[in-house]
Amino acid sequence: GAVVSQHPSRVICKSGTSVKIECRSLDFQATTMFWYRQFPKQSLMLMATSNEGSKATYEQGVEKDKFLINHASLTLSTLTVTSAHPEDSSFYICSATTAGGRNTEAFFGQGTRLTVV
C-alpha cells in the first residue's frame, strides 16, 4: 500500500508555544490530505481537509486560527498548533487518499503524540 510518513512521532512543548507536524506522502501524490485528532480509546475525529494549493476546509468546531494547515505541495501537508495549551494534548494523525470514487482508500501516518506542559 501507499506510504504516508508523519513527523515528529512525539513532541513535548511548553504552553503558549507553537508546534508543527509534517505529513508526507512518500510514493504517491496526494491532492488531498486529512488531519485527525484522537482521544484515548476513541475513534478518529476529523479536524480538517487539506487541499493542495488552496485553503483547508475545517470541520465544525475546529478553530482554523489555532490549527493552521498548509498544503504547499502534492506530497506535504503541515499542521501547526499555535499557542498550544494543555487541552491541546492529544494524538494527531494525518492521512492521504489514493484514487477516488469507489476505490478511495486512506493511508495513515504513524501519528504524533503532542503533550503540552
Added chain:
Amino acid sequence: TQLLEQSPQFLSIQEGENLTVYCNSSSVFSSLQWYRQEPGEGPVLLVTVVTGGEVKKLKRLTFQFGDARKDSSLHITAAQPGDTGLYLCAGARYKAAGNKLTFGGGTRVLVKP
C-alpha cells in the same frame, strides 16, 4: 451522531475464540474500508470492499459488505493475541468532497492468551 455505528464498542475474548465486529449505517457507501490500529500508531488498512454482497478473506479475517452497501462485518476465526487492537470501519461515498471518509466509532478488541 455517528453515521457509521460500530458494535460492540469493546470485546474481550480468549485466544482461539471467534469474534465478529459490525459496522452499520442508514446511508449507502461506495466502498468501505476496515483498519486496525495499535496504541501509539496510525491505523493500518486491512481491506476495502466495494461491491454489495462482497466477501473478502485475509487469512483468519473475513470481511463482508452488505448487499445494500450500508453495512459490513469483520469476522475473526481463532483469534490470537496479535489480533488485539482498535478496529475501525470507514465508508467512502462516490464523489464525496475530497474523498473524505466517514469513520465508525471503533471496536476495541482484546485477545487474552
